[in-house]
Amino acid sequence: VSSERRKEKGKESEVFYELAHQLPLPHNVTSHLDKASIMRLTISYLRMRKMLSP
Template identity: 60%
Template sequence: MKEKSKNAARSRREKENAEFLELAKLLPLPAAITSQLDKASIIRLTTSYLKMRAVFPDGQGRSFIHSFIDS
């Protein structure tokens, strides 16, 4: 029974990690940055990005993002 629980937890973690990696890839940041993010940072940056998209719905925030990244 204990082994089954361990396997279920391992499988769940693997699925969660795969989704976090996919979410990080969707962020408008260079892969060199997103590949180094921890889970909390991925969630924090995704939340911030979605909030910014709500403020700038027509993509007006893209230039801001790129100026921030390039500096």
């Protein structure tokens, strides 16, 4: 893997890590999620907020 690709993957992982920690879940849960799980939980959370907003 090229160093550019490695940097890109690092930035991507950092964004997912940040997104996971914005979810209303305990840190010990969010720190063990994979990227697909983070996306699924984020989408579910946003849908729930949309349904509950006036």
